[in-house]
Structure formats: structure tokens, C-alpha cells
Amino acid sequence: MPDAQVELQLIAHLQRRFGDHDGLAQHLRDSDFVFSHFFWLASFPGGNTIDLQRKLPRLRMFPVVVFPAFHPDMIYVGDIASLRLSALVHGPLGPSHSAIALFGFLEGLSVEATLGLYTGAVFERLGYHRAWDEGAAHLLGAAREVGFGLEAEFVRWQRRGCFMHDSNHPKLHVLADIATRLAVEAGLQPLDLAAEEYLPDLLVEEALWPVYPAIASHYGVSAQDMFRAKTAKGRPPRLYDLKSFVAESFARYAQVPREQLRADRIEAWRGDPGIRALFRSAGGA
Template identity: 40%
Template sequence: MFSEIDHQLLHVWRRRLLGLDKGSPRIAIVGNCQSFGIAYGMKLLAPQAHVDRFMIVRKGVATLDMLAKTLESYDHVFSLEFQPGFIRGGGSEELKARLPRISPIPSIVFSGFHPDTIYVLDPTRSGYPIEGPTGPYHSAIVLFAYLRGMSVDQTQALFQESLFEALGYFDVWEDSAREFLELASVSGLDLSAELVRWSRSGPFMYSMNHPKAHVLFDVARALLTKAGLPVASVEFADFAVDDIVRGVVFPVYPEIAERYGHRGAYLFKRANYRLARNVGQFDDLRGYIQASFAVYARHQRDQLMAPRMVEWLANPDVGKLFAFHAADALTRKYARA
């Protein structure tokens, strides 16, 4: 079955054969789900340029040789990191060895707003992600509560500031910011001023590795500037297109958002890439817990052993912490009733 990268390569080859390529300079963006926001931002900032995006998120039939030969004709090539296995012949490191002039794009990863989010990689399926109601993103609190045999009511009661504090969720921000800026620095970018601006404007991530569109626009501008290309003076909000929001949105919990002066919610958005068919589906906290429990019930316990689960289960104090906070919250709830 053809993947996105296969279709894009065929589209580019056909267009070249028909002499339909227009615009200068010729710019190519290679990468994952963040690549559209970068490519769109570059086109908006350099409207006379010819911008192509090569999306690599699924295995296809394309080879590294096909991709490298296609990219050779571009004036500027920017690439996010991608692992071997999606394209036959290697990943981004092997591509850079073929085309040393490739400019790296830093992956936007920031956990400060989503310290509870984890991946659950199934060891019985070669580490393939287990999908829940919010795709590959899971709540560590919900999964641990399930593994401890807690009820939906008990699990819902855990979502409170005191437990977040005890788990260190309010201590994640500084490390996330430092790691993000270090990763940007490796790509030759100083995004410290941008990070401050994003943080002041509100939660700028849909999940720990899915940034909002204005973030990718700012990164696109930084990349073009570093490459010595002129950029237009344009307000992104006037032309905003957000491709990533069609996917999952893992909420910023109110207690966490308020710590940074913003407003959060317990509203979990499911992925919906077919907007012509329906407007989408959302879960409140209770619905999300119920849907997650239903997914976990279809798996064996050893399939659910994410690293954080192994760590927490090995520490009796964490189990006691969960039991105490659930009991305390429910006691206070029923006392008010």
C-alpha cells in the first residue's frame, strides 16, 4: 500500500514531467506530522518560493535513493529527524549522508503542559504503540489506577492538584524548556525568545510532540532566516491553517494550566481526519477514563508495562499515594453531598 511519501514522490515526478513546477527558490521539507506547519509557514513567509512537503509517518515502498535523487534538484532542503524503517534504505541520518547540505529542523517536543502523558509500547508486538481514545497518548494516572484495580470513580478523584504536586508534575517545565532549547541549538537555532512568547500566549502544545500552528510558523521563519532567505512581514493569524489539530488533542489539565497563568480543561479530543463526514468526538474526564479502561481490558498486564508503570509499581509509596488521594477526594465529595 502506498504511503504519504510514495504519493508525494509520484506527484512531484509527474509535475516535473509536465513542466508544471513554478516558483523560486525551490524548497523541500521532509519529516513527520510537524512538516506541514513548517512547509505552510515557509510558503506564507516566502510566497514566490516553490515549496514541497515530503511527509514520512508510515512505511511505504519508496527507497532512500528515490527520495535523495528527488531532493537533489531543490535549492534548499530542510528535514526533521525520522528513524529507519519508514523508507527502505535508512532514516534521516542516512539521507543527510547522501545530501550533506540538508538543514536540520528541530523536533518540537515539550512536556511542560502534559507531564501525565506517556506512550504504551506493546513488547509482544515489537514495541508497537497501544492506541487508546487519544491515540498513542495515555494518562499515566489512569493506566496506573487501572493496574491497581481502582474504579472509575476512584480514578476520576485522583485528578487533583495535591496528587499532581506529589508526582512532581509541576517540576517538569524547566527540564522540558531546557531540553527543547538544547535540541533547537543542535539545529543552529536560538528559540529562547520564541519559547517565552509562546508560553505567555497560552498552552502552545496539543500534546507533548504536537505543537500549535503558530509555533511551527515561528520555527519556519527562524529556519528561513538562518538559510539567508528573505521573509515577508505577515501576520500568521490572518492566514492560519492548522493541520495537526485534526488529530488528537490531549488537554492541559486545569490545575497545571493555572499554575502557569492559563486556563485548562478536561476535554479529550479524538482524532478526526475526515471533517466532511462528521465534526468529531470529545470525551470528558470520566468518559476518557471509561474508554481507556475498556482498551486496557483487552490487553494482558505485561503489554501495559510502560517504563513509568514499572517504576511506580516497584515503589509501594506510589500505590499508597494513589489510595490516599482517591479516598480523601471521595470522602470530601460525599461530605459535601
Template identity: 35%
Template sequence: MLSQIDKQIFRTWRQYAVEPHIAKLTGRVIRATGPRIAVIGNCQAFGIAYAMKVMNPSAVVDHFSAIGHAKASMDLLVKTLDTYDYIFTHDFLAGHLRGGGDSEELRSRLPKTTLTPAISFAAFHPDLIYIEDKSQPLHGFIFGPVGPYHSALALFAYRAGLSVDEARALFNENVFQALGYFDVWNDAARELLETSKARFGVDLSEDLMKWARRGVFMYSILHPKSFVLFDIARRMWEKVGLKPPSTDFSYYEIHDLARAEIFPVYPGIAKVFGAQGGYLFKLQNHHLANSVGDFLNLPQYLTASFKTYEKAGPERLSNARVDAWIADEQTKNLLLGLARENLKAGLTPTL
């Protein structure tokens, strides 16, 4: 089966080498007369590419997804991308392309390539973790009811032998306080700003303040809302000398990443940011034309998570944070005690 990047390579050569000749023969006017722009990367790359198209509708803007395995080699990708005037790429590891090759090799072979930041921000979702599956060489994660997104509290509860009801009792403010979930903002902001400046050469401090004024700007740790990606696209244009026009992006924005899984902002944490929170977990649905999708409340999510962990087996359920909680008797006993106290008090949230 061809990957998205394989299909995009085919489309690129059709657009670049075939369509101009057809247009010349038929007299058809080609509308895309601006620069050719390629955006390569992870799940955020489409949103950046779309924003760039909004900023210049006459440009050819193509998205290459560095997710999954492609049949194309680095040689073919480089030959294809060399037809573009501007290339923007996220960091990506070897393994996506046949025969290897990562983003550093791409940049060395095509110096016109600009490294683009991928936004990561944990303050709204401090409980969200990934469970690595070391039996898988690429994207090796345990997938559960909400894809790769797991709750550290849920995993702890399962490994500590708690019931689903006892696990629900962990989802309360006294537990969040004990674990430092209310104190993540400063570290998350510092990491984002320092990495963006040191690794990518962009200062996002003003952008972060603007995003924060709009409330919760992430669907998960790695999935920002579309206006965040628009600002990243604008910064990338400025970096390569393109002048972003004044555009009301909110009128044209599409929330592409909202089709994927959405991890809730827990009520106690949302309150810190003046937002409304909940325990509604959205399942991925990339086929909105066929179905409106589905959601899980907290008991449903925990029940499904426990089934996932039971099926995977305890030897595959390693996460550094939860491992540390389990290994530290003081932390483990604190969480177990809070679970029992909250359960006795009837503090078992659902939504």
C-alpha cells in the same frame, strides 16, 4: 497502497519535469517561480511547509511525510529531493523507506539538507505518556481512545486495581502536587533549548518566551500550535540564508494539528499558567468536511482506557514511569490513599 511520500514523489516529478513543458505548449503562466523547497518529517512537517509557503508564495514548497511505510527507496527519494534548492528534514529512523535509510543517510547523500527541530514540550501535559508495544517494530505503541496518548494516572489506576470512580479521584491537585506535575516547566524548557542549540544549531530562547506569553502553545507533548511552527520555519530560513519577510501569519494560519487528538490541560495545571483547563479529550478527525468529530469527558475517557488495557493484556502495558510507581511501595500507597480520600470527599471531576 501508496503512502503520502510515494504520492508526493510522483507529484514532484510531474511538477518538475512535465508541467513546464505543458505550460510552454499551452502558454500557461507558471506562478511558482521562486525556490524549490522540500520539508520532510513527522506530524509537524506540514505546518512548517505551510509557513514557508506563506513566507514566499512564489516558492514551490512540498511536504514529504516520514510517517508510515513507503514503497519508495532512499535512492528514489534522494533523486527526487535533489531537484529542490532547499531541503529541511526532521530526524527520522530507518523503516519508513523500502530497503531502509534514515535522516542521517539522507543528509550524507544530500549535504544541502538542513536538520530541523521537532518541538517536544511536556509542561502543559505532564500526565501524558505513551505505552510501547514491543511487538510492533515501527511506531510500536498501544493505541487507546485518544490514539497513542495515555494518562499515566489512568494506567496506574488500572494496574493497581482501582475502579473508574477511584481513578477519577486521582485527577486532583493534591495528586498533581505529590507527583511533581506542577514542576515540569524548567526541565521542559531546558531540554528544548539545549537540544535545539546542540543538535540543530538554533537558539529558541526568545521564541519560547514569546510562545509562553501566548499561553498554552501545545496540543500535546509533540503537537505544537501553528504559530510555533511558523517561528521554526522562520528560524530555518535564517539558518540557510533566506530572509523571512514580515508577514502577519495569524491572518493565514491553519491549525492542521488540531485535527489530530488533543490532550487536555488539567485545570490545576492550567491555573499555574493563567489558562483555563479541563478534562475534555478530543478524538482525531482528519475529515472535517464529513464530520465535526467527537470528544470524551473524563469518565468516558477512563472507561474507554480501561477497556483498551483489558483487551491489550497486562503483559503489554509497560511504561517506565508507571512501572516505577507500581514498584515503589511508598508512591503506590500514597496514590491509593489519595484516591480513596478524594473519592470520599466527592472529588471526582468530569469536565
């Protein structure tokens, strides 16, 4: 819709720009259409998207696309419940970490021993191959909850191979499908164009997570070998192969108080004797 005036509001900037929900609702009141995914921020007074929808009844919600199957090893570490980026531990790729690397570090494994755990057999034992069914059920269920079922779109996305940059960042054609449908269902007439052929995928500028070869083989998609840190303006991207990524992760973890290196998955693995034994065997213990 080249003649439309579209305004993007970033959740992280809402309080600074509008103060609270009343300020945001007032700003949006004269808009012809308002689209939002669900958000909840304790730091943004007034509630969440449902509360905002009560003030703006025409607000249409769309689902957040989170799908970890292609990147099941990726986790966040630190005070995740605070919903603040500053409360997370940062590694080579910012706030995203390899669960295997972190647990290997915490179990006292060497970098070399930890590298030996990135295999299909280990992924199977860790439940990584269940991430597709679990992720699809969560994504499609969450979409239905906001009245925006994604069953047809999900089939189309998976036919194109890996449709995520990482667990939380979908590729441009996924976002374009959602935006197109929002426009059409609102009675608008967007041009019938492939968005990725005309627009930059801004999420490419964020950190990019590879599709491990064993995961790629399991799903029949192309493998990717390199981790890439978020690009800095005017600088070439920083790339890591698996060995350099794990080594750099270990170096970062060594500088962080151990009590901060926490995540739900890590706690679950600590309580699983079989997984503890799997990691100990990799270290020769």
C-alpha cells in the same frame, strides 16, 4: 512565500515512496533548499537524518518541538521502542493515554477512585510540576545540538500561554516561527504575516489533550476541560470530559492483554512504594 514550490515529505511514507536513503537523496538533489528535523527509522534503510545530510550537505536541520509541561500526564503505551504506531495500544484518543488512568486500572482502582487522583497535590507528588524545567532543558538542549537554538523563540511562545496541542504537537504559530527563521537564514524573504491568520492548523485535526485545571493554575494559563479524539472526515468530533475519558480508557484496557499495557513511567511507578501507596489510598485500601 506564496510563489515558492514547497514539498512536504512525511516520514511514515518515505520508504514506500523512495525505497531507501539513496532514493530520497536523489529526489531531493535538485531542490534549492532542504529542511528536515531529525528522524530515525529502522524501517527506512540507509540511516537517519545525519546520514542523509552527508549525501545532501546543504540540508539544514531544525529541532523537533516536544514539550510535555502542559500535558504531563500523557504517555504512549505498548511497544514504544519499535517506533511503529501499530505496535502501540490505542485508547479513546488513539495512541495517547493518561498515565494516572492506566496505573489506576492496573492497581485495581475504580473509575471514581481514579478520578480523585487528578488534583494538584497528586500532580506535585508525581513530579508533574517538574515537567516545565525538564521539558525546557530537553527542548533547548536538543535545539542547540542541531545548531538551531530556540531560547528567544521559547520565551516568545510561553508569553502566548499554552503553545502545544499535546506533548508532541505544537500549535501553528510555533511551527511558523521555525519556518520563518529557516527561510530568513537561507536568504529568502518571507512575508511578514501571522501564519495562523492565513493558514489552517492541520494538527488541530489530530487528537487534542486538555490542560488540566490544576496544571493550568500552576502555570497561569487557561484550563481546558475536554479531551477530543482525532476528527473523522464528515463527522463531528468525539469529546470526552475527564470522567467519560477515564471510563472509556478502563473499558479499552480491559480488552488488552495485561502484558501489553506497559510504559516506562508505569514501570517506574510500580517500583516506587510511595506512589503505590498514593494510589492504594485513593482506592481505600
